[in-house]
Amino acid sequence: MVEKSNNKRQRVERVPEFFINDHHDVLVEILRRLDGPSLCAAACVCRLWSAVARNDSIWEELCFRQMSPRPSLSLRSVVSALGGYRCLYFLCIRPVLARLPKLLWSRDQLQLSLSLYCVHYYERLYVGAWIGDAPPSSLMFLRKPVNVV
Amino acid sequence: MKRGHVETWDPPPQPPSGSGPSMADNKSKMAADDSNMDELLAVLGYKVRSSEMAEVAQKLEQLEMVLSNDDVGSTVLNDTVHYNPSDLSSWVESMLSELNNPASSDLDQTRICEDSDLRAIPGLSAFPAEGEVVDEEASSKRIRLGPVGSWCDAAGESTRSMVLVDSQETGVRLVHALVACAEAIQQEDHNLADALVKRVGTLAVSQAGAMGKVATYFAQALTRRIYRAYMTTETDFSGGSAVGPSFEEVLQMHFYESCPYLKFAHFTVNQAILEAVTTARRVHVIDLGLNQGMQWPALMQALAVRPGGPPSFRLTGIGPPQTENSDSLQQLGWKLAQFAQAVGVEFEFKGLAAETLSDLEPGMFETRPESETLVVNSVFELHRLLARSGSIEKLLATVKAVKPSIVTVVEQEANHNGIVFLDRFNEALHYYSSLFDSLEDSYSLPSQDRVMSEVYLGRQILNVVAAEGSDRVERHETLSQWKTRMGSAGFAPVPLGSSAFKQASMLLSLFAGGDGYRVEENDGCLMLGWQTRPLITTSAWKLGGAAVEMTR
Numbered sequence: 001m002v003e004k005s006n007n008k009r010q011r012v013e014r015v016p017e018f019f020i021n022d023h024h025d026v027l028v029e030i031l032r033r034l035d036g037p038s039l040c041a042a043a044c045v046c047r048l049w050s051a052v053a054r055n056d057s058i059w060e061e062l063c064f065r066q067m068s069p070r071p072s073l074s075l076r077s078v079v080s081a082l083g084g085y086r087c088l089y090f091l092c093i094r095p096v097l098a099r100l101p102k103l104l105w106s107r108d109q110l111q112l113s114l115s116l117y118c119v120h121y122y123e124r125l126y127v128g129a130w131i132g133d134a135p136p137s138s139l140m141f142l143r144k145p146v147n148v149v
Numbered sequence: 150m151k152r153g154h155v156e157t158w159d160p161p162p163q164p165p166s167g168s169g170p171s172m173a174d175n176k177s178k179m180a181a182d183d184s185n186m187d188e189l190l191a192v193l194g195y196k197v198r199s200s201e202m203a204e205v206a207q208k209l210e211q212l213e214m215v216l217s218n219d220d221v222g223s224t225v226l227n228d229t230v231h232y233n234p235s236d237l238s239s240w241v242e243s244m245l246s247e248l249n250n251p252a253s254s255d256l257d258q259t260r261i262c263e264d265s266d267l268r269a270i271p272g273l274s275a276f277p278a279e280g281e282v283v284d285e286e287a288s289s290k291r292i293r294l295g296p297v298g299s300w301c302d303a304a305g306e307s308t309r310s311m312v313l314v315d316s317q318e319t320g321v322r323l324v325h326a327l328v329a330c331a332e333a334i335q336q337e338d339h340n341l342a343d344a345l346v347k348r349v350g351t352l353a354v355s356q357a358g359a360m361g362k363v364a365t366y367f368a369q370a371l372t373r374r375i376y377r378a379y380m381t382t383e384t385d386f387s388g389g390s391a392v393g394p395s396f397e398e399v400l401q402m403h404f405y406e407s408c409p410y411l412k413f414a415h416f417t418v419n420q421a422i423l424e425a426v427t428t429a430r431r432v433h434v435i436d437l438g439l440n441q442g443m444q445w446p447a448l449m450q451a452l453a454v455r456p457g458g459p460p461s462f463r464l465t466g467i468g469p470p471q472t473e474n475s476d477s478l479q480q481l482g483w484k485l486a487q488f489a490q491a492v493g494v495e496f497e498f499k500g501l502a503a504e505t506l507s508d509l510e511p512g513m514f515e516t517r518p519e520s521e522t523l524v525v526n527s528v529f530e531l532h533r534l535l536a537r538s539g540s541i542e543k544l545l546a547t548v549k550a551v552k553p554s555i556v557t558v559v560e561q562e563a564n565h566n567g568i569v570f571l572d573r574f575n576e577a578l579h580y581y582s583s584l585f586d587s588l589e590d591s592y593s594l595p596s597q598d599r600v601m602s603e604v605y606l607g608r609q610i611l612n613v614v615a616a617e618g619s620d621r622v623e624r625h626e627t628l629s630q631w632k633t634r635m636g637s638a639g640f641a642p643v644p645l646g647s648s649a650f651k652q653a654s655m656l657l658s659l660f661a662g663g664d665g666y667r668v669e670e671n672d673g674c675l676m677l678g679w680q681t682r683p684l685i686t687t688s689a690w691k692l693g694g695a696a697v698e699m700t701r
Binding site: 071072074075077078081082095096099100103106107108109111112114115116118119121122123125126138141 | 405406407409412416419420443446447449450451453454456458484487488491492493648651652655656658659660
């Protein structure tokens with residue numbers, strides 16, 4: 001885990017002061033290298049960091065870190081249209097990883113997560129009202145507790 | 150000797166002739182008052198003295214407990230010949246002694262139900278429990294088992310996945326009563342059937358869990374079947390058009406949410422389609438049953454991100470005839486179009502309303518064979534056409550005429566189309582028991598999704614059991630039967646690839662109760678099942694014959 005630079009002031013005259021909060025791009029680069037729980041913790045530090053952590057490229061990196069080869073760039077526009085990588089991570093990838101911690105991420109597993117994400121998006125926008133104002137529940141099975149023996 | 154609940158079963162109007170009475174009759178008779186037993190049994194042809202009554206009853210109880218716990222039980226029951234009907238006591242004794250001797254060597258006390266060790270038994274699902282055989286006092290109603298936890302595990306792994314959850318006795322009697330009622334209907338004995346179905350209802354209420362629910366639905370269906378014989382006007386058993394197609398779609402939506410069967414179907418079919426259209430620039434999909442179109446967003450997304458860019462996607466969806474104030478097909482097309490625009494796929498939609506799929510003609514689809522790759526998709530639609538002869542052949546001929554590159558078919562894996570009612574009933578009982586069992590494990594608390602899914606399945610049960618003729622549309626057939634049909638219509642199988650298998654496996658492992666679901670590959674087709682019972686099958690087909698040119 002990368003050590004976060006903080007706001008401690010160095011009381012040395014000659015060294016120019018460096019506040020990480022002034023350099024959002026550096027902050028983004030640092031956050032991109034965090035794992036899931038750390039990233040969520042970082043997003044709770046302050047309002048600025050919370051806003052920066054919404055940068056989707058951070059979550060994209062988190063989603064695809066274990067994958068090789070990396071998926072194509074055309075995926076980015078599709079996922080953005082469906083709600084972004086952050087939502088994808090929270091709705092699909094994190095529960096999957098929680099349920100199957102030893103999962104080897106390959107194209108098939110990614111495709112399945114994306115399919116589930118699509119279904120959720122479609123249901124939320126287009127099917128929800130028709131089924132009687134129930135919230136979309138196609139992904140409920142990911143959230144229900146599992147008896148892990 | 151009296152059982153917990155008082156039997157209200159009336160004796161049959163005349164003694165049954167020919168073969169001996171079923172075990173259900175015996176047991177129910179045993180529960181009546183002691184003073185009446187002799188007369189009742191005499192009606193059946195058994196001469197048992199009142200003084201011997203206690204002993205005979207005790208032996209029958211032992212026999213029942215043993216049979217419910219012993220996997221050799223039903224073979225013994227079938228093999229043991231009953232020579233002298235007046236000597237009930239020694240007949241039961243002979244069965245008990247036969248069970249004693251092989252039982253002690255067969256029962257392995259240490260194993261917990263390996264599926265492969267159990268023989269497939271038509272009828273009961275039985276599983277060996279630890280060790281207890283016959284030396285029970287008459288007062289012990291339940292078999293003393295090992296730790297309850299292990300028994301519950303064993304209960305979950307029966308070959309025929311009928312779960313005896315709480316009370317073994319009630320479960321076994323429930324099944325017996327259901328089968329006896331179906332037999333009575335088969336033999337057109339409606340009085341007996343009526344009495345038995347009421348008994349089933351009483352027993353089902355006291356049985357918790359999946360078995361109770363299944364029994365309730367089957368009892369309702371049987372009641373409808375019995376009373377249909379007394380009614381002059383046909384009521385509607387189709388389960389669909391009575392309340393309008395939209396209710397059926399709502400139910401199927403809940404079924405989609407609560408268990409993986411439809412998701413499995415959609416994702417495996419999508420994978421097969423993706424593999425078939427890898428180089429196509431224009432893709433045209435004909436969906437024989439559009440419902441809510443839940444299958445297509447995922448396919449469009451996968452097409453959008455494929456290397457080389459997305460093809461243009463054209464969807465022809467077929468749905469039931471529209472009522473005046475709704476045009477749900479067009480609205481659905483509009484929703485899908487919006488989704489397609491979001492993911493960046495060129496989209497075209499056409500909705501076709503057809504009362505039945507055999508009304509379709511090749512010209513209706515307006516295919517453009519020189520430029521587009523055609524896909525035909527059917528999820529749980531083909532079996533409905535078996536209700537009218539000639540329909541399925543006509544549809545398959547229509548499909549063949551439009552020259553698709555791939556035809557994907559998802560069907561239930563069961564034979565609910567047999568000619569003999571009793572066989573259909575037994576098959577359906579096992580099938581829907583498995584389904585309800587799998588639903589039971591998914592959620593710890595009942596939710597609206599699960600309840601509606603059960604209603605959805607209950608309507609299917611009603612149709613399979615109570616309807617006849619062209620009303621009976623849930624005519625499921627097994628993969629081998631469909632293979633024959635598709636083969637004779639001129640289609641050749643396309644094996645589903647390993648990607649589909651991997652996605653399916655991952656999907657199932659995400660569902661709670663995931664270790665109960667099984668994906669199997671069967672000769673290129675994928676089967677999803679619960680425990681050892683396959684429940685639905687995905688298969689893919691192409692036009693057979695080397696002379697057929699694949700249009701790409």
